[in-house]
Amino acid sequence: MLALGGVCVFSFSEVVLQQLINGLILGSFYALVALGYSMVYGIIKLLNFAHGDIYMIGAFACLSVFGVISKEIPGLAGIGLSIAAAMVLAGIIGYLVQRVAYRPMLEAPRLSLLITAIGVSLVIYNTVMLMTNGQPLFFFSGIDNSAGFSFGNIRITYVQIFMLALSATTMLALSFFISRTMMGKAMRAIALDQDACRLMGINVNKIIGSTFIIGSMLAAIAGGMACVYYGNVQYNMGYTIGIKAFTSAVIGGIGSMPGAMLGGLLLGLLEAIGTQVMTSMGMSGSAWKDVFAFGILIVMLILRPNGLMGKTDVERM
Amino acid sequence: MQYFTKIRQLLDNKFATRAILAALCVIMALLPLFLNNYVLNVLWNAFFYMLLAMGLNIIVGYCGLCDLGYAAKFAIGAYTTGILIKTYHWNFWLTLPASLAVSIIAALLIGGPTLKLRSDYLAIVTLGFAEIVRITARNSNITGSATGISAIPRPSFFGIRLVKPNHWYYVFLVLVIIFIIISGRIRNSRVGRALAFIREDEDAAQAMGVNTTSYKLLAYTIGAAMGGITGSFYAVKMTSISPSSFDFTQSVNILLAVILGGMGKIPGVIVGAAFFAIFPELFRDIPVIGDMRMLFFGILLIAVMLNRPQGLWPDKLGSEPGGLPGDINTVGRR
Amino acid sequence: MALMHVDDLTMRFSGITAIERLTLDVQEGSITSLIGPNGAGKTSVFNCITGFYKATSGDIVFDGQSLINLKPYQITYRGIIRTFQNVRLFKNMTVLENVLSGTHSVSKQSIFGALARHSAARLEEKAVLESAEYFLEYTGIYNKRHELARNLSYGDQRRTEWARALASQPKLLLLDEPAAGLNRGEKDSLIELIRKLRSDFSITVFLIEHDMDLVMKVSEKVIVVNFGVKIAEGTPNQVQTNPQVIEAYLGSEEEEDEDGFIS
Numbered sequence: 001m002l003a004l005g006g007v008c009v010f011s012f013s014e015v016v017l018q019q020l021i022n023g024l025i026l027g028s029f030y031a032l033v034a035l036g037y038s039m040v041y042g043i044i045k046l047l048n049f050a051h052g053d054i055y056m057i058g059a060f061a062c063l064s065v066f067g068v069i070s071k072e073i074p075g076l077a078g079i080g081l082s083i084a085a086a087m088v089l090a091g092i093i094g095y096l097v098q099r100v101a102y103r104p105m106l107e108a109p110r111l112s113l114l115i116t117a118i119g120v121s122l123v124i125y126n127t128v129m130l131m132t133n134g135q136p137l138f139f140f141s142g143i144d145n146s147a148g149f150s151f152g153n154i155r156i157t158y159v160q161i162f163m164l165a166l167s168a169t170t171m172l173a174l175s176f177f178i179s180r181t182m183m184g185k186a187m188r189a190i191a192l193d194q195d196a197c198r199l200m201g202i203n204v205n206k207i208i209g210s211t212f213i214i215g216s217m218l219a220a221i222a223g224g225m226a227c228v229y230y231g232n233v234q235y236n237m238g239y240t241i242g243i244k245a246f247t248s249a250v251i252g253g254i255g256s257m258p259g260a261m262l263g264g265l266l267l268g269l270l271e272a273i274g275t276q277v278m279t280s281m282g283m284s285g286s287a288w289k290d291v292f293a294f295g296i297l298i299v300m301l302i303l304r305p306n307g308l309m310g311k312t313d314v315e316r317m
Numbered sequence: 318m319q320y321f322t323k324i325r326q327l328l329d330n331k332f333a334t335r336a337i338l339a340a341l342c343v344i345m346a347l348l349p350l351f352l353n354n355y356v357l358n359v360l361w362n363a364f365f366y367m368l369l370a371m372g373l374n375i376i377v378g379y380c381g382l383c384d385l386g387y388a389a390k391f392a393i394g395a396y397t398t399g400i401l402i403k404t405y406h407w408n409f410w411l412t413l414p415a416s417l418a419v420s421i422i423a424a425l426l427i428g429g430p431t432l433k434l435r436s437d438y439l440a441i442v443t444l445g446f447a448e449i450v451r452i453t454a455r456n457s458n459i460t461g462s463a464t465g466i467s468a469i470p471r472p473s474f475f476g477i478r479l480v481k482p483n484h485w486y487y488v489f490l491v492l493v494i495i496f497i498i499i500s501g502r503i504r505n506s507r508v509g510r511a512l513a514f515i516r517e518d519e520d521a522a523q524a525m526g527v528n529t530t531s532y533k534l535l536a537y538t539i540g541a542a543m544g545g546i547t548g549s550f551y552a553v554k555m556t557s558i559s560p561s562s563f564d565f566t567q568s569v570n571i572l573l574a575v576i577l578g579g580m581g582k583i584p585g586v587i588v589g590a591a592f593f594a595i596f597p598e599l600f601r602d603i604p605v606i607g608d609m610r611m612l613f614f615g616i617l618l619i620a621v622m623l624n625r626p627q628g629l630w631p632d633k634l635g636s637e638p639g640g641l642p643g644d645i646n647t648v649g650r651r
Numbered sequence: 652m653a654l655m656h657v658d659d660l661t662m663r664f665s666g667i668t669a670i671e672r673l674t675l676d677v678q679e680g681s682i683t684s685l686i687g688p689n690g691a692g693k694t695s696v697f698n699c700i701t702g703f704y705k706a707t708s709g710d711i712v713f714d715g716q717s718l719i720n721l722k723p724y725q726i727t728y729r730g731i732i733r734t735f736q737n738v739r740l741f742k743n744m745t746v747l748e749n750v751l752s753g754t755h756s757v758s759k760q761s762i763f764g765a766l767a768r769h770s771a772a773r774l775e776e777k778a779v780l781e782s783a784e785y786f787l788e789y790t791g792i793y794n795k796r797h798e799l800a801r802n803l804s805y806g807d808q809r810r811t812e813w814a815r816a817l818a819s820q821p822k823l824l825l826l827d828e829p830a831a832g833l834n835r836g837e838k839d840s841l842i843e844l845i846r847k848l849r850s851d852f853s854i855t856v857f858l859i860e861h862d863m864d865l866v867m868k869v870s871e872k873v874i875v876v877n878f879g880v881k882i883a884e885g886t887p888n889q890v891q892t893n894p895q896v897i898e899a900y901l902g903s904e905e906e907e908d909e910d911g912f913i914s
Contacts, residue, residue, distance in 0.1 A: 047437050101619050108626060111381050111516075114437055115576055116622040118385075118569070122615030130608060239565070243448070246441050287456045294445035301438060302430035499766060506765030506776070507758055514752050517741040524701060524735075526727035526756030526819060535762060 014153045019272040025160055025229070027268020028167035032222035033245035034252070034260040035174065036215030042191040042255030043211050044106060049117035050097060052242020053124035054090050054216045058223025059233040060128065061086035063139050066227070074142050076162065083166075083224035087217040093124075094216025095209055102212075103205065129235040136234040139227040163225050170221055171261050174214070178257055187211055191255060240290060244271075247297040253307025262308060270296060345490055349483040357482040363594035364489035365551060370574040370590035371496045371583070372543030377572065378581035379509060380536035381516030382432075383440040386447025387571050390541045392454065392563035393420050394548025399466040399558050400459055409472030409553050413546065420545025421538055428537040433530055436519070439537075447568060455560040465559025472553050485554050492550065493587075496543060500583050503539070512536050513581070566611070573614055577621055579628025588630065654679040654823060654855050655700070660709035662692075662699055662879075669695035671879040672709070677823070682845060682856045684870040686863075688899065692879035693859040694736060697825055701733050702726045714822065727756045730822035734829065738808045742801035746811050749800050750787055753818025754779040786814040805832055817848065824848075826858035830865045838862065842869045867891065875899070 033055050040048045066082035073081060101120050105113045141159075148157030178184035186207045190197050198204055222241075227233055248267045252259025274292040278284075300307070349357060373387045397416040401407040407415075431442045454460040461467070471479050479488060503509045511532050514522035523529050552558050570593055578589020600606040621629065653676040662670040669692045677683045685693050698704040700711055702723040711718040718726055732753070740749050758779050764772035787793040790810045795803065800811060809829075816824060829845075830838050842865060848854055860866045866873060867887040875883040875890055877899040883890050890896055 045437075047440060101623070104623055108622075109381070110437055111377075111383055112622050112626045114383050114440060115572075116619055118572070119615045119618030119622065122569070122611055122618065126609070126612035126615060130612065243441065243445060247445070250438075250441075284456065287452065291449050291452050294449050297445050298427070298431075298442055301434060301442060305434045305438070502766050502768060503762070506772075507755065507760040507779070508762050508765045510748060510751055511755060513744060513748070514741055514755075517743055518739060520703070520723075521735070521739045521741065522752070523723040524703075524727060524733060524739075525752040525815070526724045527752075528722070528724045539762070 015276060016273070018154050019276050020269060021154070021156055021160065023269035023272030024265065025163060025268070026272060027248075027265035028164060029222050029225060029241065029264070030245050030248040030267050031261045031264025032167055032170065032218045032225075033241055034248035034264045035171070035257060036219045037246050038249040038252070038254055038257065038260040039187070039211050039215045041249065043187060043208060044102070044113075045110065046102065046113050046117060047246070048215075049114070049242070050120040050124055051215065051219060052238030052240075052245070053121050053128075054094055054097075054238070055219040055223045055226075055241060055245075056128065056233070056235065056238035057093055057124065058086045058090040058216075058220025059226050059237060060132075060137070060223075061089040061220065062224035062227045063137055063233055066139070066141070070140075070142065076143070079141060079143075079224070079228060082227075083221055086220040086224050090216040090220035090223070091213040094212040094219075098209055098212040103208070106208075125235060125238070132235055134235060136232040138232045139230075141228050141231075143228070145229075145231070159228055163229065166221065166225065170218065174218070175257065177214075183207065183210060243297075244293050247293060247300070250297060250307055251300050253309040256307065256309045259307050259309035266308075267293060267296065342494075346487075349486050354482045357486050359595060359598050361482065361485050361489055361554070362598075363591045364486075364493050365547070365554075366571070366574060366590035366594040367493050367587050368489070368496055368547040369544060369571045370578070370586045370593075371493075371500050372540045372547060373571050374500065374540075374575050374581065374583070374586045375503065375512075375536050375543065376540035377575050378579075378586065379504065379512040379516065380533055381580075382436055382533060382537060384443045384537070384540070384568075385440050385565075385572065386443035386445075386450075386568050387540075387544060388563040388565070388567040389443070389447035389450040390420060390424070390544030391548030391551060392447075392450050392558075392560075393423055393541075394545030395552040395558045395563075396454060396460055396466070396548075397545070398549035398552045399469055402469055402553070403466055404459065409470075409549075413549055416545050416549040417542055420541045420548075424538040424541035425534065428534050428541075432533040432537060436533075444565070444568075447563075447565065451560050451563055454563070461559075463560060465557060465562075466552075467557035469552055469556045469558075471556065479553075488550065489554075492547070497583060497587075499543070504581075504583070508532070508535070516581075569611075573618060577617065577629055579630030582628065582630045585628050585630025589628070652679050653677060654714060655857070656712045657696070657700070658710040658712065660696070660699060660711065661707045662695055662704055663707045664704075669704075669879050670699065670706075670876075673876065673879065673881055675874050675881065675884070677855060677857050678872070679855055680849065680853060681872060682849060682858070682870050683872045683874065684866045685857065685859050685874050685876065686861075686866055687876040691876045693876060694827060695879070696876070697733060697827055697859060700726070700825065701731060724756075727819065730820075731825065732816045732819045732821040732823075733825035734812050734816055734827055736827040736831065738805075738812050740800040740808055740811055740815075743799060745797050745799055746792055746803070746807075746814075747783060747787065747796040749811050750783040750796075750814045750818050751779060753786070753815040754782055756819050757782075783814075783818055786818045789817065790814040806837065809833075813844070817852065817854075820852070821854060823855045823857060826856065826860075828859055828861060830860055830862045838865055841865070845869055 033051065036051050036054070037048060040046055040051070062079075062082045062085070065085040066078055069081060070078050097120050101116050102113065105116055143159060145159050146157060148155060148160065178187065186197065186202050187210075189202065190204055190207055194204055223233075226237065244267060245264070248263035249260045250263070251266055252261070252263025271289055271293050275286065275289045278288050278292070348360070352360070369387065369391060372390070373384060376382050376384045376387075394416040397419045398409065398412040401412040401415060402409060427442065427446050428439075431439050454465075455463050473479065474488075477484070479485060503512075511522070511527045514525060514527055515529050515532055519529055574589040574593045575586055576589075577592070578587070579585025597610060600610070655677040657673060657675045660670055660673045661668070673696065675685075685696060687693050695704060699706045700718065702718065702721050702725070706719060713729060713731060716729070718729070721729075741752065758775055760772050760775050764775075784793065784796070787796050790813045792807055792810045792814060795807060800808060803811065830841055833841060845856055846869070849856060858870075870887060873885065873887050873890040874881060875893075875896050882899060883893045883896045885893070
């Protein structure tokens with residue numbers, strides 16, 4: 001997964017630094033997807049199982065759109081436009097999922113809602129699998145993925161810089177949106193007390209719908225980035241990242257936006273370093289890296305269930 | 318729905334229920350005399366799913382906890398038995414208590430810390446744990462890596478080596494009956510009611526004196542133990558096990574069987590499991606439908622949740638705890 | 652003798668002080684009321700007593716033992732049971748099953764008993780069923796025992812909740828606004844019921860109520876809180892004439908009650 005191929009003799013600090021950079025990239029994927037999880041969980045207490053699949057749809061949409069427009073608009077501009085188109089599509093699908101499957105269930109027990117989400121995930125996952133015959137599709141960006149700067153043995157590619165910039169901009173914009181705009185405030189208010197919001201005249205359904213749209217758009221950005229970074233997309237790409245993004249959200253404190261960002265970056269870093277450590281111990285780092293991530297999730301839930309930035313909730317009736 | 322009502326009325330009558338159950342047992346016991354090995358194997362597979370579904374039903378149906386990694390529970394049982402037989406040359410029957418113990422310890426380790434938290438965290442923790450189990454099995458030498466453990470010898474039972482399909486048919490039929498009895502006894506007891514109170518309203522259950530954390534852990538452990546035992550029998554029946562038998566799809570299949578059949582209702586869960594085992598066989602030769610299976614299940618799942626969250630099995634007319642006969646005349650239908 | 656003694660209890664959450672240095676006694680065998688305007692912290696007091704909220708400081712002593720740091724279920728085992736402001740039944744279960752939940756804390760059967768069904772387990776099962784049926788009859792809901800709780804009328808749901816609470820054979824019964832949503836006649840029979848069960852089962856009753864009429868008729872002692880602070884305490888007569896209470900509470904609340912708006 002990570003560009004570890006062709007590792008020669010590195011000095012220790014260079015290895016660490018390189019892994020930090022790789023971890024940061026990985027972390028920004030997790031963070032973008034984790035934000036969607038956290039927003040939805042914060043607002044309707046749903047573990048939106050289908051969120052990883054929305055990410056996958058975003059990746060496919062980006063790939064398809066770029067395939068059509070890349071002749072006229074090549075390069076970064078084309079990729080940017082494709083990601084924008086993917087955001088629109090993912091937003092629509094996210095909204096529809098919410099409207100059709102989740103909204104009628106808001107008063108139902110949490111377990112039923114969770115199971116519905118698993119159903120939605122199955123539907124999206126299998127639809128895409130049937131449409132692509134289970135085969136991966138390849139993404140030719142026309143950009144040299146290896147072009148970039150070198151500092152000694154450390155390498156930062158232009159694509160990496162582009163992605164870091166894109167995710168940082170997105171997260172800044174989201175922070176602004178949540179803290180400053182009316183709708184952002186309404187979202188936070190609904191997370192606290194839905195009934196009170198209804199009484200105050202807030203259109204709760206509309207805000208919940210918007211939350212899904214925004215969360216899905218963020219996932220689509222991550223999906224588009226995955227196209228460029230990995231060069232291929234497959235129907236099952238959302239499954240693992242779904243769990244890892246959830247882990248990120250939990251690490252940061254579920255429901256907390258800055259927490260999701262921090263959690264994503266942390267998990268990315270931990271995973272990159274963990275892989276490196278395991279490889280140096282003679283184990284297959286890439287095979288065990290998921291174990292590492294899920295282990296962190298379990299340990300985190302045991303030691304600090306409210307996350308790094310989550311509030312301790314008052315137990316109330 | 319009128320059709321359902323009639324079945325239900327029949328089932329609510331204690332005498333009729335017993336007569337039907339007795340007849341069913343006789344029919345099931347005699348079936349192998351008339352069926353070929355292929356059909357017996359399909360039925361065996363149905364029994365196998367029933368066992369898993371009943372185990373998961375304790376967790377999901379009775380207690381309302383969401384376990385997305387049930388495959389790991391039976392993987393633990395299967396691997397414990399597989400390793401003890403192949404590497405340490407244990408007798409199969411002696412591996413059963415070991416498998417039980419390992420399953421229970423694993424359940425306590427995972428459930429203990431997480432069940433104190435919000436219940437929906439359990440979903441993701443069980444999922445993560447299942448992945449850890451699968452990846453560990455795929456990458457460790459003792460579990461035979463990706464190829465798994467093969468050529469596990471078949472056990473003997475009072476001198477009979479269990480090799481024929483009808484042997485396994487009977488072994489699993491007996492297990493199914495045992496699991497039904499266990500499930501029924503738990504359901505109609507103080508413990509079963511406590512689990513149901515937790516499922517319905519955790520805070521109110523706690524206010525009534527139910528130690529919700531330990532009862533959730535109890536349900537989780539019983540479910541895991543049932544899965545572990547099933548896994549042990551699976552290992553010797555199949556004679557080979559590999560990580561691919563325990564993936565996420567398997568966990569989802571079992572969960573779907575429990576939910577579609579009707580959470581908490583034993584007959585519903587059994588019918589649900591049979592449906593999941595037999596459905597792929599029916600469409601085996603039609604590839605397109607075979608591939609669309611999971612899509613179809615997903616749609617079915619959403620539809621059931623939206624319209625009939627209590628599952629497809631009909632409700633009781635006048636339900637009564639304690640396994641007492643229901644009164645046919647009290648028509649308290651929803 | 653005080654069955655329960657709340658000592659210097661303070662409860663804060665997210666910057667709000669719900670209860671401030673509250674001290675009160677509930678005498679054994681008494682009917683005591685806790686009143687105060689909306690948001691005065693009454694339900695918070697109940698939640699602290701029953702262990703659903705963690706008190707910031709102070710102590711609650713019941714039957715000679717502190718309840719601080721006990722879990723709600725442990726407190727139920729000590730003999731305190733509550734009803735909820737908006738009836739909280741197990742909606743998808745039958746009335747009988749709901750009442751059986753009350754017997755949980757007074758029965759012992761474990762998973763082994765459930766699986767083995769030995770004679771002790773069967774005897775206990777029979778005993779709890781009889782006890783549940785007794786309380787179903789006591790509250791007059793026996794005929795509806797097989798109906799699902801959610802299909803009941805509001806009044807019957809209340810009755811079920813009472814039967815459920817009584818089935819746990821409590822020493823102290825906490826009633827959170829028992830008269831909410833009842834009409835005049837039902838309120839009168841509620842007063843009867845509270846008095847009757849105290850004499851029948853020697854239960855101590857501690858209740859939160861908005862309905863002044865009911866509080867003044869039924870209670871022997873009234874404690875008034877406002878903004879989490881106790882402002883008066885005494886017999887109904889003493890409290891009614893207390894100028895502080897009138898200012899804080901009676902003046903504004905009475906009108907609301909007459910309009911029939913009950914939260």
